[in-house]
Amino acid sequence: MELRHLRYFVAVAEARSLKLAAENKLNTTQPSLSRQIRDLEEEVGASLFVRGSKGVELTPAGRVFLDHARVMLSQAEVAVQSARQIAYPTKPSFALGFMIGHDTTWLPGALRLLRDDLPNIHIVISTQNSPQLATALLHGGIDVAFLRREDGSDDLAFRTLVDEPFEVFLPADHPLAAKSAVSLADIANQTFISVSGTALSISGKQPALRRAIDRFMHENDMEIRPSHEVDNLGGVVSLIASTRGIALLPVYAKTFLPDAVTTRPLEGSGPKIDLSIGYRKANPSPILKVFLSRLNELTADVAAQARVDR
Incomplete structure (x- = not known):
């Protein structure tokens, strides 16, 4: 290959x-x-x-x-750009990381922010899953990432951008899809699909997404064991279509929806999960300081664009 x-x-x-x-x-x-x-x-x-x-x-x-092909291509591009930057250090370099699916929302604004203040820098983009981004931050492969608050290292700092609600993801022709909202009791006896609890974060603990789902179940006294576990959202959505199962996922996962899968809101107060900016505390990059100083502006711009899109 x-x-x-x-x-x-x-x-x-x-x-x-x-x-x-x-x-x-x-x-x-x-x-x-x-x-x-x-x-x-x-x-x-x-x-x-x-x-x-x-x-x-x-x-x-x-x-x-x-999902995996995009990650592999992104990592190959990062490797090439990093090598070129070392060989020909003509411009300061800054590496941005995005969770797959969130790049379409946050990348345009992030690029505008950097280009406005720093037009002569070289920007490298990487799209990966949240635990992979946390590892890349820790090892210095990227400077800043849009990710979850992953466990495992005091060397990373996080600043929350938004809290994302969850919805129920299910086959479009499932009987529960006829409802305007779905309760936890509705899905208790269904085939339940979840993000893998063994997909490694930097600490070897469960990814933040799986922890948020399990915590919500525990707080509502629900014992729902996943019938299937997958290490990426694309795989979860595929299993929903092929097994006629149900999953709880953040709303941004609608990016991955085929026609055979739809979503419904949860009844009552559902769980939420952060989307945060993460960076290594010891990173001395002056570009990082500029970027962090304008985060409020970036968040406001993305929120305004979301209102226009609606």
């Missing part, structure tokens, strides 16, 4: 069309792109796309693979 296979796969997944991906994104021919995708599917050992008259759709395996 080569990086070009991953780039081709992500381009097709985003365009939902071999023809559009070949012509508009990859500057190649459709037959050549089809061969590359077939080679990748043979290497993976699973079908990643379902081909139809209107284009292509990701299979459940393809949706899971897409």
